[in-house]
Amino acid sequence: MAEKKHGVIGYALAPKKQNSFIRDSLLTLASSRGIKLIQIDSTKPLIDQGPFDCILHKLYGDDWKRQLQQFQIRNPNAVILDAPEAIERLHNRISMLQVVSELRVRVGVDEKGGETFGIPKQIVIYDKETLSDGQAWESLKFPVIAKPLVADGSAKSHKMALVFSHGALNKLKPPIVLQEFVNHGGVIFKVYVVGNHVRCVKRKSLPDVSEEKVLGVSEDLLSFSQVSNLANRDSVDDDEKFYKMMSLDDTTEMPPQAFIVDIASGLRRAMKLNLFNFDVIRDSRYGNRYLIIDINYFPGYAKMPGYEKVLTDFFVDLMCKKELGENVGKGHGDEGKSVKVLTEEKDISVKVLTEEKDISVKVLTEEKDKSVKVLTEEKDKSVTV
Numbered sequence: 001m002a003e004k005k006h007g008v009i010g011y012a013l014a015p016k017k018q019n020s021f022i023r024d025s026l027l028t029l030a031s032s033r034g035i036k037l038i039q040i041d042s043t044k045p046l047i048d049q050g051p052f053d054c055i056l057h058k059l060y061g062d063d064w065k066r067q068l069q070q071f072q073i074r075n076p077n078a079v080i081l082d083a084p085e086a087i088e089r090l091h092n093r094i095s096m097l098q099v100v101s102e103l104r105v106r107v108g109v110d111e112k113g114g115e116t117f118g119i120p121k122q123i124v125i126y127d128k129e130t131l132s133d134g135q136a137w138e139s140l141k142f143p144v145i146a147k148p149l150v151a152d153g154s155a156k157s158h159k160m161a162l163v164f165s166h167g168a169l170n171k172l173k174p175p176i177v178l179q180e181f182v183n184h185g186g187v188i189f190k191v192y193v194v195g196n197h198v199r200c201v202k203r204k205s206l207p208d209v210s211e212e213k214v215l216g217v218s219e220d221l222l223s224f225s226q227v228s229n230l231a232n233r234d235s236v237d238d239d240e241k242f243y244k245m246m247s248l249d250d251t252t253e254m255p256p257q258a259f260i261v262d263i264a265s266g267l268r269r270a271m272k273l274n275l276f277n278f279d280v281i282r283d284s285r286y287g288n289r290y291l292i293i294d295i296n297y298f299p300g301y302a303k304m305p306g307y308e309k310v311l312t313d314f315f316v317d318l319m320c321k322k323e324l325g326e327n328v329g330k331g332h333g334d335e336g337k338s339v340k341v342l343t344e345e346k347d348i349s350v351k352v353l354t355e356e357k358d359i360s361v362k363v364l365t366e367e368k369d370k371s372v373k374v375l376t377e378e379k380d381k382s383v384t385v
């Protein structure tokens with residue numbers, strides 16, 4: 001009996017990502033379950049390629065965004081993983097973590113109880129003048145970590161500095177985020193999310209900094225980059241002595257899985273993303289207080305043991321939902337219905353009747369300069385088009 005056809009997924013990834021993610025082991029397993037992964041040719045217009053049931057991508061820039069938009073208009077049934085607008089919130093380290101503060105998920109549900117989560121205290125500095133203005137950072141306790149505001153995947157966006165005193169702040173180049181350094185036992189938890197699959201692993205992180213160390217440190221600023229990725233590097237440079245201070249204690253207890261799953265589902269819903277990971281540290285001062293410090297779109301899944309099966313299961317599930325006409329690719333399975341109105345008439349009006357709040361209306365059109373009027377009976381409703 002011929003195998004049931006499931007679907008074709010086009011992928012558009014930077015060379016480094018493609019090398020690490022598109023492995024023969026993934027292609028073989030996916031293909032054995034009816035999923036064909038095809039490379040999108042970035043030198044040709046996306047719209048001329050396909051057909052694709054789904055597009056998997058991690059590319060940046062306005063041109064790529066436009067190409068995806070055009071493709072979606074021509075292929076309204078294709079699933080784009082994930083929507084560029086949703087991914088963009090992760091390109092700024094402030095909007096990235098704002099979503100955590102907005103989460104309303106149950107906490108302290110594990111038998112041991114009491115786990116809470118949040119983000120470290122932080123401020124954003126846009127210019128040199130503010131950096132020299134003590135008032136801006138007086139609420140922060142040193143040491144702090146200075147992170148580039150932009151998180152666009154460039155090497156620059158991963159360049160961090162551990163700053164021990166005010167005096168060193170003038171060495172930094174805004175726009176930056178100044179975040180309180182929180183002692184966390186030198187271990188970071190990386191939570192990989194693939195649809196509703198959640199996997200937490202532990203990795204090396206920065207070592208704790210004691211009060212004595214802060215006072216006795218000879219340098220007032222230490223630069224570093226991609227600490228938790230160190231094991232995957234080819235060479236260790238100048239920062240060697242700094243990294244040597246780190247060692248992963250294998251006895252470190254993992255956070256309760258139910259707690260982590262709750263945060264992951266909350267983030268997935270709020271961000272409308274399917275493919276991401278987030279970095280969590282456990283605040284050593286409390287033991288049951290967790291802080292989310294970083295969220296990454298389409299991370300290094302190949303570092304997750306058995307990633308081939310997890311991703312293949314996700315693709316198969318996506319294709320099945322698509323065949324059933326379910327709304328997919330929006331970060332969670334239980335949201336919104338979509339209504340398609342196909343017409344060649346001009347000036348048509350479409351009425352959307354719903355009792356749900358916060359609905360979003362997407363109008364796909366090939367016409368340029370189209371203005372859309374949304375009429376609502378609710379007061380104080382703001383409508384974004």
Ligand SMILES: O=P(O)(O)O[C@@H]1[C@@H](OP(=O)(O)O)[C@H](OP(=O)(O)O)[C@H](O)[C@H](OP(=O)(O)O)[C@H]1OP(=O)(O)O
Nearest residue numbers: 016017152153154226229294296297298299300301
């Ligand atoms: O390539 P890898 O496996 O190191 O993955 C990187 C991620 O490592 P992780 O899976 O969290 O250990 C890495 O995570 P971190 O920021 O290091 O926490 C980023 O997601 C990185 O993407 P970008 O440079 O921010 O666009 C990811 O890099 P890209 O492959 O997307 O370039």
Ligand SMILES: Nc1ncnc2c1ncn2[C@@H]1O[C@H](COP(=O)(O)OP(=O)(O)O)[C@@H](O)[C@H]1O
Nearest residue numbers: 120158179180181182205206227228279293294
């Ligand atoms: N607030 C913090 N307190 C302590 N360590 C931190 C904090 N923020 C980041 N780190 C350390 O710095 C590393 C890099 O920071 P992160 O925000 O994850 O940037 P990147 O996007 O480059 O991974 C983390 O993996 C962790 O080891």
Ligand SMILES: [Mg+2]
Nearest residue numbers: 228279294295
């Ligand atoms: Mg990180």
Ligand SMILES: [Mg+2]
Nearest residue numbers: 151294295296
């Ligand atoms: Mg990151």
